[in-house]
Structure formats: structure tokens, C-alpha cells
Amino acid sequence: MSIVKLVNVTKRFGGITALRGISLSIEDGEYVCILGPTGAGKTTLLRIIAGLVEPDEGEIYIEGRRVNGVPPERRNAVYMFQNFALFPHMTVWENVSFGPMVKEWSSEKIENVTSETLEMVRLGERRDAYPSELSGGMQQRVALARGIAAGARILLLDEPFGALDARLRVNLRTQLRSLVKDQGLTAIHVTHDQEEALMVADRIVILREGRIEQTGLPQDIYNHPKSIFVMSFVGGANFLDGVVSRVTGSGSTIEIRGGLRIRVSDTSNGAGERVVVGVRREDVSLGKSRKRGFNNLVGEVLDVMFVGGSIEYVVRLENDMTMLSRILLGEGSMAFKEGDMVIVSFHPSECHVFQYPERGLLKEIEAI
Amino acid sequence: MPEVKLVNVTKRYGRIIANDHINLTIKDKEYISVIGPSGCGKTTLIKCIAGIIEPDEGEIYIGGRLVNNVPIEDRGIGYVFQNIALFPHMTVWGNITYGPRVRGFPPEETEAIAREMIEMIKVTARVDAYPDELSGGTQQKTAVARALMTRSRLLLLDEPLGALDLKVRAALRYELRRIVKDLGLTALHVTHDQEEAMSISDRVVVMRRGRIIESGRPIELYMRPKKLFTANFVGEANFLVGEVKLITGEGSIIDLGDGMKILSRDRSREMGERVVVAFRPEFASLGRTCENALAGKMTSIIYSGDLVRLHVELPNGDVIVVKRSLRLYEPIPRAGDEVTVSVPPENILVYPYPERGLHRELSLE
Known part of the structure; x- marks a missing residue:
């Protein structure tokens, strides 16, 4: 049975529709990431589950019970976890025992629950410290312990690492996931960081302009993006627009700007249709000679950049378009420099073909 | 010729030394980024160069001129802040032309430079739009255009992309680098995002506790970091503790205990010395592909x-x-499988075991 269920949830703020008919079921023990750009409705969705915002339409169920109109403090299993929000004048122990105290449990039970939870987040030895004496990561674990001690089964995480240093974030997100999984909790984690979502989620829900654009396993979303928007937002890609000039049984030919032709395996669009071809940067390789069975375009290396363990080449094609190629260090990558002429190769089966969007390509890839 | 030179720049706040005898030369047309954990002094440094903070000691030269007591507006710099600081009641055009207007520059000249900047920086919005009608990225590009209206050749960027969505941030990196290179500017960019610094700059300066601990081209810092801290701070790394067992013409053999040995081309440590071995996860491969093969179990x-x-x-x-x-x-093995991991000896970095212990040396705080 799903632990959280939304049916046709719609929310408007004045003239703006933040969420439009959202239906979503989250299973017990699932780690779900809600991913989308600023303004997509991610935080509103979380606040509706927490009970901080009431939807205009639709139903919300938590553990099978309809909770529309139920105030946040009575949605017991749900815990909204935001920016640490610890009481600065209380010790770690006092912060964590706060929930059990409010519930007026026996002092023995409060003692047990608090120490167990602190052990769980590996902070038993820091029970007498004040939040200001702890590192960012420790503070976060205290906040989590406080929620769990108060009986939370469903954690709502709104950009939980937003305020932290980039390097620290990477460590914390894996820790957080392990904790959620080890304790059998359910997590709904809002982020605009696609790498974070890809790494921690069991399932990703992509929101755009208040609608669910795609939902699926992280690898499925990455490998089979349903739209230009998803491909661009998750992982990023080169996008080439063109017109289908020929369709055969084994693929199609697409004519792009400057009379260049590319072969794609996809055959879902008819001749004459305007399309966009998306190619992942890591599916584009550079070489000195043409590769058999690949698309081979001639280009000039404009820039060589170093991006977190990979080398990214910016290449200008003969038609003046630029393409990016990304190669992981350690997999043979330092071969070219600025000004070199290269052959840009990518395989027809690695070309994702989309219909040309009504609103134009730039709008879909959120170009700046 | 805006070469920037800092000589022994020191700034204290009570007992805390935010900048501790900083010596740094930024070459003409160089794009430099400064990174380091929160509180390392990078923001103080850029503010000293800008003239927002006066150092307690040391000299700052811009284009050969000592600027210690020169006010910010006379240092010939363009400054872009993290918090997009456009005037909300002014249009794009009003914002961009604000500086020259209040200084009473000739309107025709101002207009010509503004048009050139808008073209150059590719501010795609209408010039009569107000900031709240623009995306964060376009707002920040407008701020860059405004900062360059004085024709300054030195651009100081203080977390310029910090307030933007990750996606926009990644795209704007290319733009910033392109603008700086096309206009032939010298740039100093402070950021908390290591990847941003590594992808955008000609040279990266790593700060820690008020000092510069290392600087170099991004690829050098990544491949051959001189300091253990840098190895961890810029990109991912694996760390193992061991002892130098043998030094040969091939390199050093390090004993990692439990029957594990690893060869490094580094021969700078001594026999018997306790060391930390580091390597990047992307240089490790599965299977026995070279002499350095470690057996383990997938978790x-x-x-x-x-x-x-x-x-x-x-x-x-x-x-x-x-x-x-x-x-x-x-084929990707499964959790529980026995595997062999190989790392080429040239990618094995070796550091002396830190006095304060490995954990504290790597600490980001």
C-alpha cells in the first residue's frame, strides 16, 4: 500500500497555478526525489503533504487516511526537515528529546528513545554539545534524529543540502540515504540538483510548471528521457535541430543546418518533419579519423575544459554550431587542444529524436 | 595592463587572521579562481583587492600602481556580487548605463558602450524590461554588463553564480569565460563551487585558514595536487594509509597492511616513512589491468x-x-562479488602522513 498518495492535486496562488492535477503514489520505504527548476512547484508539493498548504482541488492520503484539512501537527508520521532548524539554546540531547517530551511520555521512555535515536545517527557522544559547536553535517544529523524521535516515518526534505559547501554535500547525501534505508523510513526529497537526485533516489519525479513531466527509475530517466526538457535538465545534451529527409527500415536521415546530414536509428518521424536530435556529451567522441557506422562531422576544438573528473571539449562544426564532448579522465582524454581539427563521432543509436517543440527549442532547454 | 600583485597582504578580525601574508600575482588576461572551505579568507581577499576592505598589512598593486588607499571607484575594476544587485526600479538599459550617467559621461559615448556591451555579453532580454521580468541568469549577465561599463579591464567576481539554479550556473560558466577571454579581461573569481572553479579558470588558488596552500592549472591541481588537503578538496579521492617498503628505479612500493602493496611513481618519500596514498576514483579500473591490483569485495x-x-x-x-x-x-559486478581493482602507478599520489592525523587534515571545516 502506498504510504503517501496524491490524487489530482491542484493549487493556485492568485493568478498563478503552482500545481496542476498532480497524481502520485509513494510506497512505504521508498526514497523519492522531486526534481525540477525553480518555480516548478516542488516546494508547494512538499508543503501540501506536510499540511502547511491546503490544495484547492484533489485529495491527499497518508497511510491510507485522507488528510485534507488535517493540520500539520496532527499528521504524526510526517516530518518536514528544513535548514537544520535546531533550537540553538538547547543541547543535542534536549533538541532530540523535545518531541517525546511534548508527547508527555514517561521519563524512561523519553530516555530510551532519545539515546537510541542519537546512536542511530552516531552522535551519542555529543549529547551535551550545543548546535553551534557541531559541524554542518552533525547538525543535520541532529535535526534528523529529532524528527525520528518524534515518531516521523515520512521525511520531507526540502533542499536539505542547499546551504552547504559543494564538497560536503556529496558526503552527506549518501549518508542521509543510508540512514533512511537502514531505518526503513520513507523520504520525499526536493532538489534542483540532478546529480543529487540521480545518486540518491529510488525514483525521480520531474516537475515542470506545476505538472509531472516524467517519473521513473533514475537510470530510466537518464537513458530514456521523454522530452527535450528532461534530457536537458537531467544530464544535459547537445541539441541539433533539423528536418527528416529520408526514412528507411533501419533509421532516418536528418538534415541539419549548413547542409550537414546525420543518421539516427529512430524512425518515428516522417520525412519533412521538423525535429530536434539530442546527443549526450559523453556519447560524443573526438578522433583523427572517421569511425565506421557512426556519424562523423568535422570540427575545430574551441576550448578544452576540465569538469569534475572529466574533460569537456567545445567543438565548432563546419556549420558554425558547437557540440560538446565529455570524456572521463583515465579513459584516454587529453589528446586534443584548442585549434585542433577533429572528427566528431556519435552513433545513430545514441541519437534521441524529438518533435520540434511548439514553443521553440530555447524555451525547452531553459537557455539563459 | 591590469596585472594584480599582492604582497604580504594580511587582515585580522580580532584574533582571527582572515588573510595571513598573502602573496599572489595575477597575470594580465589571466582568469583566476579562488576556492577554499567556508571561512578560509577568500571573500576577504577579493574585498581587499576591490578596496571594500583595507588590509592591516601588505601592499596591493593593480597595473603596477599601489592602490592601498585608493577608493573602490578609482581602482579601475568591475565588481559583480553574488546577490544580483540590479536596481529593481530601473530597466536593463537604465541599470547598464547608470554608472556613466551619474558620473556625467557624454550620453552618446555611454550609449555606444552600452550597445557594445549588450551585444558582447548577449543580454538577450529587451533593454526596456525590468529586472523582475528576467531570469536569474539574464539578471546576472546584465550585472556583468553594468560592471564593465567603465571599460575596466579587471573583473572581480564574488560568487557571481552563487544565487542561481545549478543548471543555469553550469551554462553561465561558459558565458563568463567567453566574455572574459573575448574582451581580453583579467578576472578574479571567488567561488565555493570547486567544479565551477576548475572548469572556468586558467589557474585555481586553494586557500585554507587565511593562507594560500597551493595554486596551479586546474588539470595540475587535479592530477598532481601538492597537498593532501587539495587532493580531497578538488574532486573525489580515495585515501589509504601505508608505509614505504622499498624505493626502486620504478618508484616506491608502499605496504598498505593486510598483504596489500601498491606501487607509485613518486620516489620523494623515505624508506619506512608512514604515508598516505591517494588516487582518483576515475583512474581505478576493474580487473587486473596493471601491476597495482587490489582484491576486494563490492559493497x-x-x-x-x-x-x-x-x-x-x-x-x-x-x-x-x-x-x-x-x-x-x-559488465558491472554486483554487491557481494569479489573483484580486483587496478590503478596505474603514475596515478598513485603519495603524501607524508599528516601530524594532526588524516581525518583532521582532510577536514573541510
């Missing part, structure tokens, strides 16, 4: 798009990360 697998991170537990209980790209189409 978990984390996919992220085109990459996969494999966690492998070694016989001594240490867990190392192996990063592979999925486009290699090699």
Missing part, C-alpha cells in the same frame, strides 16, 4: 547518469570508490 553501486560509482571493501576494512563510465559497456 554497493551508485549510478548517476552515465557514471557508476562502485564501493569496494578492501581486506583491511577500508572502502574505496571506483568510478567508471557506463559507455564502456563493461
